[in-house]
Each structure stands twice: as C-alpha cells, then as structure tokens.
Amino acid sequence: MQSPIKKVVIAGGGTAGWMAAALLKKVLAENIEIELVESEEIGIVGVGEATIPPIQIFNQYMGLDEKEFLRETHATIKLAIKFENWRVAGESYYHTFGAPGAQLGFCPFQHYYLHAKSLGLEASLWDFDLNYLAAEAGKFNIIKTPNPVYEMQYAYHFDSALYGKYLRKLAERAGVVRTEGMIAEVLLNPITGAVDALQMKDGKRIHGDLFIDCTGIRSLLMRKTLGIAYESWSHLLPANSALAVPTERFEKTLPYTRSIAHKVGWQWRIPLTHRNGNGLVYSSDYLSDDAAYDVLMSNLDSKPLAEPRKISFETGRTTKQWHKNVVAIGLSSGFLEPLESTSIHLIQSGIVRLLKMFPNQGISDALITSYNAESKTEFETIRDFIVLHYHVNERDDSDFWRDMRNLTIPDRLAEKIALFRATGAVFNDSNDIFRDASWLQVMLGQGITPKDYHPAVKVGTDQALLGAMQQILQAKQQPLSQMLSHDEFLKRYTGA
Numbered sequence: 001m002q003s004p005i006k007k008v009v010i011a012g013g014g015t016a017g018w019m020a021a022a023l024l025k026k027v028l029a030e031n032i033e034i035e036l037v038e039s040e041e042i043g044i045v046g047v048g049e050a051t052i053p054p055i056q057i058f059n060q061y062m063g064l065d066e067k068e069f070l071r072e073t074h075a076t077i078k079l080a081i082k083f084e085n086w087r088v089a090g091e092s093y094y095h096t097f098g099a100p101g102a103q104l105g106f107c108p109f110q111h112y113y114l115h116a117k118s119l120g121l122e123a124s125l126w127d128f129d130l131n132y133l134a135a136e137a138g139k140f141n142i143i144k145t146p147n148p149v150y151e152m153q154y155a156y157h158f159d160s161a162l163y164g165k166y167l168r169k170l171a172e173r174a175g176v177v178r179t180e181g182m183i184a185e186v187l188l189n190p191i192t193g194a195v196d197a198l199q200m201k202d203g204k205r206i207h208g209d210l211f212i213d214c215t216g217i218r219s220l221l222m223r224k225t226l227g228i229a230y231e232s233w234s235h236l237l238p239a240n241s242a243l244a245v246p247t248e249r250f251e252k253t254l255p256y257t258r259s260i261a262h263k264v265g266w267q268w269r270i271p272l273t274h275r276n277g278n279g280l281v282y283s284s285d286y287l288s289d290d291a292a293y294d295v296l297m298s299n300l301d302s303k304p305l306a307e308p309r310k311i312s313f314e315t316g317r318t319t320k321q322w323h324k325n326v327v328a329i330g331l332s333s334g335f336l337e338p339l340e341s342t343s344i345h346l347i348q349s350g351i352v353r354l355l356k357m358f359p360n361q362g363i364s365d366a367l368i369t370s371y372n373a374e375s376k377t378e379f380e381t382i383r384d385f386i387v388l389h390y391h392v393n394e395r396d397d398s399d400f401w402r403d404m405r406n407l408t409i410p411d412r413l414a415e416k417i418a419l420f421r422a423t424g425a426v427f428n429d430s431n432d433i434f435r436d437a438s439w440l441q442v443m444l445g446q447g448i449t450p451k452d453y454h455p456a457v458k459v460g461t462d463q464a465l466l467g468a469m470q471q472i473l474q475a476k477q478q479p480l481s482q483m484l485s486h487d488e489f490l491k492r493y494t495g496a
Contacts, residue, residue: 003362006033009208011183011198011221013038015160016330016347017214018167019058021176023351026062028358035177037198037206049270049277050078050257050341051155052433053097058348062170070494072166074274075158077140077255077486079131081341083445085261088394093445094256095340097153098131099437102472107454110440114424114453116469119462123473125444130476135256139483142493149475157257157270157277160344179206186225194324195221210359211326219332222318226326229319230334236387236407237315239265239337241289243296243308244279250302255486259339262295263398268338269301273490276302281337286400313337315383321375322368327354334379339386345433349378374431381432384413385439392417392446417448424450 008024010017013036021036028034059069069075080096087093101109113125126132130152134140143152172178185199197207213221222228234240250271258269265282280296287295289310296308317334321327329350336342353374357367391409395401412429419425420443426436457465484492 003209005209005359005362007208008032008034008210008212009198009206010034010036010212010214012036012214012216012330012332013164013168013178014214014216014330015164015167015344016216016332017212018164018171019344019347020212020214020329020351022062022167022171022174023058023355025171025174025176027355030175033177034171034175035179035206035208036171037179037181037183037200039180039182041182049160049272050081050157050268050338051344052341053153053155054345054348054433055155062167064170067494069166070156070158070490071496073156073158073162074272075156076253076271076273076490078155078157078257078341079135079140079152080256081259082135082256083259083261083389083442085395086259086266086389086393087445087447089261089397093441094126094129094132094135095438095441095445096126096129096131096135097155098129098151099148099435100125100129100132100440102128102149102475104468105459106456108426108436110426110444110450111424111453111457112465112469114450115457116465119466121466121469123469125441128469128472128476130479133476133480134483135254137480137483138252138255138486139480140255140486140489141479141483143479149472150479152479154255155341157272159272159274179204183220186221188225192324193226195225195326209325210363212354213326213328213332214330216331217313217335219318219328221326222321222323222328222332226323228323228328230314230316231319232314232316233383234315236383236409237337237390238283238285238403239281240312240314241284241292242279242281242311242313242337243289243292244277244311245296245300245308246305247276247278247300248302248305249273249275253487253490257341260299261395262299264295264400265292266339267296267299273496275305281339283400286398317376317379320368320372321350322354322371325363327371329354333375336379336382336386339389340382340434342382342433346378346382349433350375377429377431378433380410380412381429381434384410384416385432385434385442387413388417388439388442389446392443392448394447417443420450421448422451424453 080094084092182201184201187197189196197205253271260267264287270277313335321333330347390404
C-alpha cells in the first residue's frame with residue numbers, strides 16, 4: 001500500500017461525510033481529489049444536535065461566520081448539561097463547560113473548596129462557576145477577556161441535518177465532487193484485500209486510494225465488506241434503543257441541554273430556534289417500546305410535530321477504525337449514547353486525527369497502528385465517563401438503576417472514583433476529551449464526597465481562605481449584569 005494518496009473517496013454524507021469532506025478539502029486543498037458518494041434515498045440518524053466546545057475550533061478553522069452558522073442551522077448556545085434525577089429522583093446538578101473557582105495556589109480549586117466547606121462555607125461548587133450562573137439565569141453574552149475568572153466556554157445546539165447541508169455547500173464550492181447514487185458493491189483488490197472502488201447501482205465505478213466510511217451504523221465498508229469485528233459494550237451500557245421526536249419551540253430557549261433520568265433510561269431536551277429536539281434512551285431489556293413511548297410523550301414541554309422515530313443501536317466500537325485503506329468516521333466507527341453530546345465531536349476528532357497522520361506517500365502499518373491506538377483510548381475514556389453517571393447512583397425505584405449500581409466497571413474508572421473519594425484528586429488520562437472540571441462536577445453531582453483534600457490548602461489562615469472564597473463568588477457574579485437573556489442575545493447577534 002506504499003503508493004501516493006491522490007484521491008480520497010467518502011462513502012456517505014450526513015454530518016460525518018460533509019464534515020470530513022469540508023475539512024479534508026480545507027487542509028489538503030488542490031493536492032488531493034475528494035469525491036463524496038451519497039444517496040438521497042438513505043436517511044440519516046440525525047439526533048446529534050448538542051455539541052461540546054471543540055466544535056468552535058472546527059468552525060473557526062473552516063472560516064465559518066458564527067452569526068451565519070447560527071442562522072443557517074437554527075442554533076442556540078449551550079453552556080452546560082443539566083442532569084435531573086440521576087443521583088436520586090428530584091435532585092439535579094450541572095455539568096458545565098466552565099471550570100469552577102480560580103487558581104489559589106499549588107493544588108486545584110476543589111481542594112480549597114472542600115476545606116472551606118469544612119470551615120462552614122455554604123456555597124456550592126457551582127456557585128463558583130460562571131457557566132452555571134448564566135445557565136440558571138437564562139443569560140448569555142460573548143465575553144472577551146484574558147482573565148480566566150471570567151472565562152465562559154460554550155458550544156451549540158443545532159439541527160445536524162442543516163449543519164450537514166451547510167457544510168456541503170461550502171465543500172462543493174471548494175471543489176469537493178458529490179456523486180448521487182446507491183452503492184451496489186464494494187470492490188476489493190484480490191491481492192491486497194484493500195478497497196479498489198465503489199460499484200454504483202447505475203453501473204459507474206468510483207476508484208480511490210483512501211476511502212472514508214461514513215455509512216453510519218451500517219458500516220458498509222469497514223464491518224460489512226472488510227469484516228472488522230465490533231466490540232460490544234452492552235454489558236456496561238445496556239441501553240439499546242431511542243425514541244426521537246421533534247416538538248414546537250418552547251417559549252423560553254434555555255442555554256443548556258436537559259438530561260432527565262426516568263425509571264429506565266433518560267430523556268434529552270435540546271432547544272433550537274425553530275423547534276425542540278426530544279428523545280428517550282432506554283434498554284429494551286427493561287422497558288418495552290410501548291412503555292417507552294408513553295414515558296416520552298407524557299414528558300414533553302411542547303406540542304409534538306411528528307410521531308416518535310425509533311433508533312436501535314448497540315453501544316461499542318469497531319475493533320479497528322483504520323484498516324487497510326479504509327478509515328471509519330462517525331457511527332460506522334462505533335456508537336456511544338448521546339449523554340455527553342460526544343457524537344459530533346468523535347466525528348471531528350477522527351477527521352483531525354486522520355489529517356495529522358495523513359499518508360502522503362502511502363499507507364503504512366505504523367500510521368494505522370497509531371491511529372487505532374488513539375481512537376481506542378478516546379472511545380474508552382468517553383465510555384467510562386458515561387458509565388460514571390449510571391454507576392454512581394442512589395436510586396432504588398427500578399431494577400435498571402440497581403443493576404447499573406452493581407456493575408463491574410472498568411479498572412481505570414474504578415481507580416478514578418476511588419482516588420477522588422479518598423483524596424479529592426482528579427487526574428486526566430491521555431486522549432480524554434473531558435477536563436478535570438468535568439469529572440469533578442459529575443462525581444460531586446452524583447454524590448461522591450471526598451474524605452480528604454490536599455494539605456497545601458491549610459497554608460494561611462482559615463479567615464484568609466474564607467475571604468478569598470467570598471471574593472471569587474462576588475467576581476463570578478459581576479458579568480451577569482452585562483449579559484442578555486439567551487433569546488435576546490440570539491436575536492441581536494444573528495439579526496434573525
């Protein structure tokens with residue numbers, strides 16, 4: 001396979017295909033020919049409407065105008081996810097994109113916070129988080145400041161189908177060739193076993209040097225043709241079904257995603273400017289489709305615009321995401337339920353990883369091995385973060401939650417929980433997309449209270465520490481008065 005890469009063929013469109021096409025063309029320009037094959041007859045899953053902050057990097061690199069992007073995709077701002085009923089029914093907490101507190105000394109903020117709590121501090125961790133304060137107030141504004149105290153990271157909720165169309169327009173304008181049609185067969189080289197061409201139903205053959213599988217859960221090239229095995233994680237994440245339904249736009253557009261736990265599984269609520277996205281993720285081993293329908297439809301906050309659509313899946317990943325001359329991007333590479341809005345990010349990171357390791361003069365085993373190792377770690381750390389939400393619960397109202405509490409969890413996750421419970425410390429794993437602040441918020445929110453904290457926090461007097469805490473609380477409140485309501489911000493910023 002040591003021959004120069006002159007043409008990349010992308011099988012499948014949607015968000016994954018057009019993100020891949022747009023970024024590859026932007027980076028590689030005229031050096032590589034790019035052709036995308038898709039059929040209007042094949043639908044897309046299209047439930048990934050919430051994102052995490054790195055999407056801004058993608059958009060900025062693509063040269064997207066944020067105002068135009070927001071208008072084109074009916075997007076809203078996302079500051080956080082609000083988790084409701086996850087530890088126990090009736091309780092909630094936020095996982096925000098912010099970092100609570102401020103730098104006070106040698107060790108991370110949570111150690112100072114835990115010591116201050118022992119001294120009588122009444123504020124919660126989230127009171128020190130500007131993202132949380134703005135989310136609770138329903139406010140937003142873009143803050144341009146080098147001061148980390150006022151940093152407010154954000155992402156978006158958007159219509160993923162419209163995002164794909166938006167990127168398609170940009171990609172075709174840049175020179176990506178789009179071919180409409182159904183793939184009848186994937187033709188392999190009889191000697192190397194690599195993909196030679198896509199045989200179309202209309203008789204056309206599309207040849208390429210490198211193929212990107214964006215065919216979704218079908219995984220037409222990677223799994224169906226090349227026979228790469230699928231590693232199931234259903235023993236850790238048993239949810240295998242989702243019902244998705246759009247509803248009318250809610251009267252107030254919240255700047256965060258809602259994740260509402262029910263007796264079996266959980267419900268998402270995602271606000272867009274033209275409608276709301278809603279869905280229920282559940283396990284058919286614990287809940288029938290009819291019962292899931294009743295749970296979802298009785299827990300909507302606005303009028304449904306269609307009948308719910310069922311999506312079946314198996315959580316896990318292909319054991320290789322690059323094999324021979326095929327790279328799987330998006331759902332063809334694996335599936336993780338959208339609890340932490342990572343679906344679109346995994347598309348982005350897969351494309352960026354491919355570009356960093358792009359085989360200019362030919363595909364090598366070393367490149368493939370490195371790509372697969374990074375992909376594996378990234379998938380597993382996200383999986384563990386999702387398992388954390390389920391496993392550390394105190395609900396006793398169904399077999400589902402009791403069984404999730406009694407899971408035998410991966411060693412890395414067990415060690416992470418044990419370390420935090422004992423010492424209040426959080427350490428990042430390589431290729432973990434979630435920062436320490438993310439793990440901190442979810443572990444505290446799910447009810448894990450550390451037994452100890454770092455001794456460095458006792459340097460100085462108790463009064464000085466409590467005084468510093470009050471100063472941070474006041475500083476975090478200051479920007480709120482300069483913010484607009486979320487709806488007013490969107491109206492003024494986009495001119496919509």
